[in-house]
Amino acid sequence: MTATAVHDVAAGRRPAVRLRKLEDERWLALALLSPTAVLLGLFIAYPFVEGVLLALSDARVGDPGHFVGLANFAKLWDDNIFWTSVWNTFWYTGVTTVFKLGLGLWLAMLLNRHFRGKALVRAFILLPFIIPTVLSTFAWKWMFDPTFSVINWTLFNLGFITQRINWLGDPSLAMSSIIVVNIWRGVPFFAISLLAGLQTISPELNEAAAIDGARPWARFWLITWPLLLPVTMVVMLFSVIQTFADFQLVYVMTGGGPANATHLFATYAYQIGIGTGLLSQGAAVSLAMFPFLFVIVVIQLLYIRRVEVR
Amino acid sequence: MAEVSLHKLNKRFEAFHAVKDVDLQIRDKEFIVLVGPSGCGKTTTLRMIAGLEAVSDGEIRIDDTVVNEVPPMDRDIAMVFQNYALYPHMSVASNMAFGLKMRKFQKAEINERIKRAAGILGIESLLGRKPRQLSGGQRQRVALGRAIVRDPKVFLFDEPLSNLDAKLRVQMRVELKKLHERLGTTAIYVTHDQVEAMTLGDRVVVMKDGVVQQVGEPLELYNNPANRFVAGFIGSPAMNFADVMLTGNGGQVTAEAPGLRIALPPDLADRGRPHLGRKMTLGIRPENIHVAGPSDEAGYCFDAGVEVVEQLGSEILLDTRVGSALFVASIDPTIRVRPHEKLRLALKPERLHLFDAESEKAL
Missing domain, CATH: 2.40.50.140 (Nucleic acid-binding proteins)
Structure with a gap:
């Protein structure tokens, strides 16, 4: 074996042409990258381009339509429901993110301590995250049902209310209700991710700070929080993107109602595009999400880079 | 400057009895070394003195005050950790200033103390750097600096040299000895290395399974070991x-x-x-x-x-x-x-x- 190999080299013989090409790093890189490139192109780039083209046409169900320029966007500019959904999306994302961060961090700090049954508690905390969103949202919808609401029943029996509250029928209550459900669903992700981040912070740092004279609050703000910040920012980035483009929760709970009061970008795009068949209009709504999200993500990424360099 | 005394000190972690009836009188300005194999209770004892570990039973006094229930920050001690425990997001100067800021020192006083400590340790040129830009030896110096700027009653050292390579360890050992002579602060030093114990300690405490085996000056332990364990532990190669x-x-x-x-x-x-x-x-x-x-x-x-x-x-x-x-x-x-x-x-x-x-x- 070795003898033949030596003989081959001596005779100037080399492996087959195809294999030889893979020894060149450029060809190897190409070969290794192409599956990813194909997948990304097929499932991300192509639909995106199609979406853009759709938004620039007047296509509807059963009609391929023609190029109409920015007409769809001009129409959106004058659409009050569109602006309501823009505002809703920002409000929904902002409020839920603040609460998810606060509650998630609090849970993470609790779970970072040692206590009996910690593993069990950690597993339970993940539940809202594991259950399919549509299923858990249906359960919540039932809890918010004006007649069968367990919340109303409890409040009534405790004597806090005398009349049924129509949680999902009142515009502002409906928004608050879906915000509550989103927080419930999103907290585990924050808690577990931040817990992972906390566990990378050496307990010795807190001990050193304690000996240095820092009280618990000072230790949190001066040691734990700054060291956790890179993880926090990444978790927030993921959460903001997901929440901004949320669909299933609102769709199941309110369908955007009452009277379009709880529409987000995604639900409004769905209602127009699929619900009423105005595909191009729907595409324009979802595409309108892009610049907003883009700006948010760029700001966050820049910030992450800054805190990581520190 | 302070005396530290331990009286019938015990620590139990649920079923595990880590420290058993430790009695020890540490004199003012003394450099005392706790030495023993891993799991002998030496670090736990140190952490109890620091206030990082609750005392199960017994008493710790610093000077004449019982400090069992006093939180770490009010014990006026400084500790150097095995992994240095420098705050990674702060510069060397901020690391050293942290304890003083927490104690509300004036800015001028803080700068003065940092300058003096940095001078003693030869780290003036590193003050603007972050811990990750430092070598192991430099980090060790900064950790020492953070302890000495505070001018505490007692220094606690938890295996501070064990992460350094052999040559640097010998060098830092000598510097620690000089530093102690210069500052004269009471020091309690934990190590598993008997050479460090022999060379640094005014007195050495040999521990095993949570029990003090012998307390004495280095040569006393070497010449007159109280039992077979001390005889085998002190001296290299072993008896x-x-x-x-x-x-x-x-x-x-x-x-x-x-x-x-x-x-x-x-x-x-x-x-x-x-x-x-x-x-x-x-x-x-x-x-x-x-x-x-x-x-x-x-x-x-x-x-x-x-x-x-x-x-x-x-x-x-x-x-x-x-x-x-x-x-x-x-x-x-x-x-x-x-x-x-x-x-x-x-x-x-x-x-x-x-x-x-x-x-x-x-x-």
Whole structure:
């Protein structure tokens, strides 16, 4: 074996042409990258381009339509429901993110301590995250049902209310209700991710700070929080993107109602595009999400880079 | 400047009894070293003094105050951690300033103290850097700096040199010693390295399984170990032990084992006489064994089979078999020895140790 190999080299013989090409790093890189490139192109780039083209046409169900320029966007500019959904999306994302961060961090700090049954508690905390969103949202919808609401029943029996509250029928209550459900669903992700981040912070740092004279609050703000910040920012980035483009929760709970009061970008795009068949209009709504999200993500990424360099 | 005293100190972690009835009086300005194998309770003891671990039972006093319930920040101590525990997001200067800022010192005073400490440690040029831009030795200095700017009553060191490479460790050891001479602050130092313990400590506390085995000055531990554990732990290479039987013959007491027959010198013989006919452990340090010459009395000589020869330049370590026991001997480097040779060795009788085989206590 070795003898033949030596003989081959001596005779100037080399492996087959195809294999030889893979020894060149450029060809190897190409070969290794192409599956990813194909997948990304097929499932991300192509639909995106199609979406853009759709938004620039007047296509509807059963009609391929023609190029109409920015007409769809001009129409959106004058659409009050569109602006309501823009505002809703920002409000929904902002409020839920603040609460998810606060509650998630609090849970993470609790779970970072040692206590009996910690593993069990950690597993339970993940539940809202594991259950399919549509299923858990249906359960919540039932809890918010004006007649069968367990919340109303409890409040009534405790004597806090005398009349049924129509949680999902009142515009502002409906928004608050879906915000509550989103927080419930999103907290585990924050808690577990931040817990992972906390566990990378050496307990010795807190001990050193304690000996240095820092009280618990000072230790949190001066040691734990700054060291956790890179993880926090990444978790927030993921959460903001997901929440901004949320669909299933609102769709199941309110369908955007009452009277379009709880529409987000995604639900409004769905209602127009699929619900009423105005595909191009729907595409324009979802595409309108892009610049907003883009700006948010760029700001966050820049910030992450800054805190990581520190 | 402070005295620290531990009185019947205990620590239990659920079923595990980590520290058992530790009594210790640490004098003002003393450098005391807690040494022992891992799991002996030395770090737990230190952490209790720091206030990082609750005391299960017993009392800790700093000067005349019982500090059991006093939080770490109010004990006026400074601690240097094994992994330095520098705040990674702060510059060297901020790391050093942190404790002073927390204690609301004036800015001018803080800068003054940082400058002085940095001067002592030779880290003036590093003040603007982040910990990750420093080498291990530099981090160690910063950790020391963070402790000394505070000018605390007591320094606590938790194996501070164990993450440094061998050469740097020796260098930092010397610097620590100088630093302590210069500052004169009471220091409690934990290590598993007996060389560090011997070289740094004014007094050394040897611990095992949560129990203090012996407290004493380094040479006292070396010359008069209280039990077999201390004898084996202090000194490198470790003391040789052989299971022997004591036999009496007139005034003479002899320690006997297969292949070994050593006459005990008079004072040891006196102490051994009550134990005639009983199993004992004989101990002799490698440096007290040499190749037998004409001046060595026959009663202190024995035959040994050389198994391994370790040339260290300044000495030769011989791993030898003596009957059923294994003896290490440190001999003159000019002597030429080869493995598997038979050799006649002699020991210094005044350096023999005898331990009770059961209680392991020294006679």
